[in-house]
Amino acid sequence: MEFREEGEGEPVSPTGQYFNSSILSVAIFAVLEFEVPINDSQALSLIQDVFLPINPRFSSIMVSDNADQKKQWQRVEVKLEDHVHVPIFPSKMSPQSYDEYFDDYISNIAAEKLPQNRPLWEIHIFKYPTSHAAGTLIFKLHHALGDGYSLMGALLSCLQSAENPSVPLTFPSLKSSGPKTTHKTKIVPQFFSSVFQTVSDFSWSILKSNFVEDDRTPIRSGEDGVEFRPITLSTLTFSIDEIKLIKNKLGVTINDVIVGIIFLGTRIYMQEITQKSSNEHCTALVLFRTRNIGGYTSIKEMIEPNNAKTTSWGNQFAFLHLPVPKSTEISNPLDFVWEAQKMIKKKRSSAASYLTSWLLDVLKKFRGPEGAARYIHGTLKNSSLTISNIIGPVEKMALDNQAVCGLYFTAVGAPQCLTVTALSYMGKLRIALGAEKGFIDSHKLKASMQNAFGVILEASNQIPPAKAA
Ligand SMILES: *[C@@H]1O[C@H](CO)[C@@H](O)[C@H](O)[C@H]1NC(C)=O
Ligand SMILES: *[C@@H]1O[C@H](CO)[C@@H](O)[C@H](O)[C@H]1NC(C)=O
Ligand SMILES: *[C@@H]1O[C@H](CO)[C@@H](O)[C@H](O)[C@H]1NC(C)=O
Numbered sequence: 001m002e003f004r005e006e007g008e009g010e011p012v013s014p015t016g017q018y019f020n021s022s023i024l025s026v027a028i029f030a031v032l033e034f035e036v037p038i039n040d041s042q043a044l045s046l047i048q049d050v051f052l053p054i055n056p057r058f059s060s061i062m063v064s065d066n067a068d069q070k071k072q073w074q075r076v077e078v079k080l081e082d083h084v085h086v087p088i089f090p091s092k093m094s095p096q097s098y099d100e101y102f103d104d105y106i107s108n109i110a111a112e113k114l115p116q117n118r119p120l121w122e123i124h125i126f127k128y129p130t131s132h133a134a135g136t137l138i139f140k141l142h143h144a145l146g147d148g149y150s151l152m153g154a155l156l157s158c159l160q161s162a163e164n165p166s167v168p169l170t171f172p173s174l175k176s177s178g179p180k181t182t183h184k185t186k187i188v189p190q191f192f193s194s195v196f197q198t199v200s201d202f203s204w205s206i207l208k209s210n211f212v213e214d215d216r217t218p219i220r221s222g223e224d225g226v227e228f229r230p231i232t233l234s235t236l237t238f239s240i241d242e243i244k245l246i247k248n249k250l251g252v253t254i255n256d257v258i259v260g261i262i263f264l265g266t267r268i269y270m271q272e273i274t275q276k277s278s279n280e281h282c283t284a285l286v287l288f289r290t291r292n293i294g295g296y297t298s299i300k301e302m303i304e305p306n307n308a309k310t311t312s313w314g315n316q317f318a319f320l321h322l323p324v325p326k327s328t329e330i331s332n333p334l335d336f337v338w339e340a341q342k343m344i345k346k347k348r349s350s351a352a353s354y355l356t357s358w359l360l361d362v363l364k365k366f367r368g369p370e371g372a373a374r375y376i377h378g379t380l381k382n383s384s385l386t387i388s389n390i391i392g393p394v395e396k397m398a399l400d401n402q403a404v405c406g407l408y409f410t411a412v413g414a415p416q417c418l419t420v421t422a423l424s425y426m427g428k429l430r431i432a433l434g435a436e437k438g439f440i441d442s443h444k445l446k447a448s449m450q451n452a453f454g455v456i457l458e459a460s461n462q463i464p465p466a467k468a469a
Contacts, residue, residue, distance in 0.1 A: 260337030
C-alpha cells in the first residue's frame with residue numbers, strides 16, 4: 001500500500017477496491033467551519049497549491065487494466081471547475097434558514113455518486129452564515145482514496161496553528177492508554193498471516209459463519225438499498241474535559257466512554273420510538289485503526305508516506321462487532337461504558353471477531369475483490385450502525401489565516417440506516433449522526449445521545465474518588 005511519488009500506474013489497494021466495487025461505494029465527508037466568511041478565489045488557489053499536491057491520488061482516476069479485476073491509479077489533468085462547487089442561495093436570510101439550506105444541500109450531495117471519469121473528490125463552499133459558522137467548506141472524498149484517518153490527516157496538513165502558523169499542529173498523545181492492547185492488535189494479524197496456508201480453511205469457516213442478522217428496529221429498517229436513500233446529517237458537541245472526568249472515574253479509555261454513550265443513546269432512542277424497553281438484537285461495528293495505534297503527535301508523522309513503523313497512508317482498519325447492551329439486562333447506565341470496555345478488550349484480542357484486511361485477503365483469494373466487497377456489504381447490512389472515532393488537533397487551526405471554529409466528518413454509502421462518527425478538536429468532541437431521512441427522527445436521536453451523555457456524566461459523579469482506577 002505504499003505510494004510512489006508520481007502515483008503513475010500505482011495499483012489500487014485491495015481495500016480501496018472493495019470500497020469502489022459494483023456493490024459498494026463509500027465516500028467520506030469532512031466539514032470545516034470558519035469564523036469569518038470564505039473568500040472563494042483564495043480557496044481555489046489553496047486547493048490548487050496545497051490540497052492537490054498532498055497525494056497523487058487526488059489527481060488520478062481508477063482504471064481497470066485487464067480481465068483479472070486489477071485496478072490502477074492513472075494520473076489525469078484536474079479541472080478544478082469540475083470539482084469545486086459554490087452553491088447560490090437567497091441572500092440576507094437568518095442563520096436558522098441557512099441551517100436548513102445547509103442540511104438540504106449536504107443531504108443532496110451525500111446522495112450523489114462521484115463520477116468515475118475524474119478524480120474521486122469534490123469540495124463545496126457554503127458561503128452563508130449558519131448557526132455554527134460564518135462559512136463552511138465541505139470535502140467529499142471517495143473512500144477508495146484512503147481511510148478517514150489518512151484523509152483527515154491530508155486535510156489537516158493544509159492547516160496551521162491559528163496562534164502561530166509556523167508551529168505544526170499537535171494531537172493529544174494516546175500512548176498511555178493500554179499498551180497491552182496495542183501489542184496484541186499488532187501481533188494477531190501478523191501471526192495468522194504467517195501461518196496463512198494452514199489456517200485458510202479455518203478462516204474461511206469464520207467468514208461463512210457466526211453473524212446473524214440484527215433485528216429490525218427504529219434504527220435498522222433491514223430493507224435493501226438503504227445506501228441509496230437520502231440521509232440527514234446532524235451534530236452535537238460534548239466537552240472532552242467531562243468525558244475525561246468519566247474516563248478517570250471509571251478507569252476506562254476515552255474511546256470506551258464514547259462507545260458507551262452511543263450505546264446508551266441508541267437504546268434510549270429506540271425506547272422513545274417504541275415506548276417499551278429495548279432488548280432487540282442490535283450490533284454496532286466499531287472501527288479501529290490497525291496502524292500506529294500509539295497515536296500520532298504531529299500531522300507530519302500522520303501522513304508521512306514512509307513512516308518507519310508502518311505506511312500510514314491508505315486504508316488500514318478493522319471492524320469489531322459489538323452487541324449493543326440490552327436495556328433490560330442493565331440497571332446502571334455506567335454499565336453501558338463498562339460493557340463497552342469489556343467487549344472491546346476481549347474482542348481486540350480475538351482474531352475471529354475482527355473484520356480485518358487479513359480476513360478480507362482470504363476472501364479475495366477465494367472470491368476476488370468483488371466477493372470481498374459483497375462480504376463487507378453483507379456485514380454492514382446485517383448490523384445496525386457503525387461507530388468511528390478520530391482524534392483531532394488540540395489547538396485552534398487556521399486555513400491561510402482563516403480560523404477554523406469547528407470540524408466533523410461522516411461516511412456515506414454504507415448499507416446502514418445510521419452512522420455515528422466522533423472527532424475531537426480544541427477540547428470538544430463533535431459527534432455526527434448520519435441517519436436515514438424519513439426513517440430515523442434525527443432530532444429525537446440527537447436528544448437521546450445528549451440525554452445519554454448527561455445520565456452517564458451524572459452517574460459517574462456519584463462514584464466516590466476512591467473507586468477510581
Ligand atoms: C466504482 O467501481 C464500479 C465498478 O467496479 C463502477 O461502476 C462505479 O461507477 C465506480 N465509481 C464509484 C464512484 O463508485
Ligand atoms: C479574496 O482573495 C483574493 C486573492 O487572495 C483577494 O485579491 C481579494 O481581495 C479577497 N477578497 C476579499 C473580499 O477579501
Ligand atoms: C447476513 O445475514 C444473513 C441472514 O441471516 C446470512 O445468511 C448472511 O450470511 C449474513 N451475512 C454476513 C456477511 O454475515
